[in-house]
Amino acid sequence: MTDIPRLRFHDGNSIPQLGFGIWQVPPTVAAEAVESALRVGYRLIDGAYLYMNEAGLGEGVKKSGVPREDVFITTKVWNNEQGRDKARASVERSLKTIGVDQLDLVLIHWPVPSQDLYVETWRAFIEMRNEGLMRSIGVSNFNADHLQRIIGETGEVPVLNQIELNPELQQPEMRAANARHGIVTQAWTPLGNGRSFEAEPITSAAARSGKSPAQVIIRWHIQLGNAVIPRSVKPARQAENLDVFDFELTDDEMTAISSLDAGLRTGPDPSVFKLM
Numbered sequence: 001m002t003d004i005p006r007l008r009f010h011d012g013n014s015i016p017q018l019g020f021g022i023w024q025v026p027p028t029v030a031a032e033a034v035e036s037a038l039r040v041g042y043r044l045i046d047g048a049y050l051y052m053n054e055a056g057l058g059e060g061v062k063k064s065g066v067p068r069e070d071v072f073i074t075t076k077v078w079n080n081e082q083g084r085d086k087a088r089a090s091v092e093r094s095l096k097t098i099g100v101d102q103l104d105l106v107l108i109h110w111p112v113p114s115q116d117l118y119v120e121t122w123r124a125f126i127e128m129r130n131e132g133l134m135r136s137i138g139v140s141n142f143n144a145d146h147l148q149r150i151i152g153e154t155g156e157v158p159v160l161n162q163i164e165l166n167p168e169l170q171q172p173e174m175r176a177a178n179a180r181h182g183i184v185t186q187a188w189t190p191l192g193n194g195r196s197f198e199a200e201p202i203t204s205a206a207a208r209s210g211k212s213p214a215q216v217i218i219r220w221h222i223q224l225g226n227a228v229i230p231r232s233v234k235p236a237r238q239a240e241n242l243d244v245f246d247f248e249l250t251d252d253e254m255t256a257i258s259s260l261d262a263g264l265r266t267g268p269d270p271s272v273f274k275l276m
């Protein structure tokens with residue numbers, strides 16, 4: 001069984017550095033995908049109410065036979081459920097749908113600055129964490145100004161900020177902003193839709209180490225210190241993406257991969273995104 005390193009949160013809890021994401025995993029196959037991910041060794045499942053597969057997440061955990069306390073479960077509150085009462089109802093519904101007494105981590109999915117509810121939502125998160133609905137609270141897609149605002153207005157620092165990060169979107173400033181606050185950076189769409197699988201720094205590191213382009217990219221995240229949550233519904237790829245702890249990229253390979261940064265998002269810009 002792969003020994004996955006853990007990253008420590010400033011609140012004393014910790015998270016596996018490598019986990020399994022379930023965006024776009026259809027509800028009909030979610031239980032099977034989560035069960036097989038846990039069987040190959042993942043111990044972190046990254047879900048969200050938006051993904052419409054929380055029931056499958058819970059079912060997969062139960063079917064896997066892995067004890068609940070050994071699995072780290074994240075979910076997120078969607079944009080149209082921000083605000084004190086709606087955020088609480090969203091977290092209570094996720095607890096019920098997943099079928100657990102407590103979540104390990106809940107994130108505000110996007111800041112949606114145009115509706116100006118993320119500070120109120122963050123206050124609700126603090127209350128719910130203090131009541132024990134979740135062990136830790138964090139955010140997703142927050143820019144430095146959004147982080148500054150919730151920290152300034154509440155004094156509570158998120159434990160983690162989940163942002164889009166891959167070789168073509170390396171976000172050095174956001175990683176530095178998170179680090180300044182002691183916030184773990186977690187990478188979403190970490191494989192970047194395969195856009196750099198054929199790029200020379202990736203293919204040469206893959207050839208040198210006998211690993212696949214996906215493994216080189218996941219290893220690059222690990223060596224940068226990112227938490228990372230790749231997704232595959234295929235058990236063989238789930239295992240492949242976990243098999244990244246028996247090799248190292250050289251400093252030259254890390255530098256060559258950093259040259260692929262083109263500032264190109266696959267997803268929307270958090271400062272303007274407001275889909276409800």
Ligand SMILES: NC(=O)c1ccc[n+]([C@@H]2O[C@H](COP(=O)([O-])OP(=O)(O)OC[C@H]3O[C@@H](n4cnc5c(N)ncnc54)[C@H](OP(=O)(O)O)[C@@H]3O)[C@@H](O)[C@H]2O)c1
Nearest residue numbers: 021022023046140188189190191192214229230231232233
């Ligand atoms: N907070 C947010 O706003 C946000 C946004 C997007 C994503 N996320 C989270 O981040 C997680 C990961 O992001 P993602 O799902 O967009 O993308 P990803 O993990 O970067 O890539 C998934 C895609 O890559 C393929 N793939 C996986 N492993 C592979 C391998 N070893 N070789 C070749 N292809 C491979 C998968 O296909 P197969 O399934 O066919 O293998 C799938 O099409 C999500 O599941 C979700 O939990 C969060």
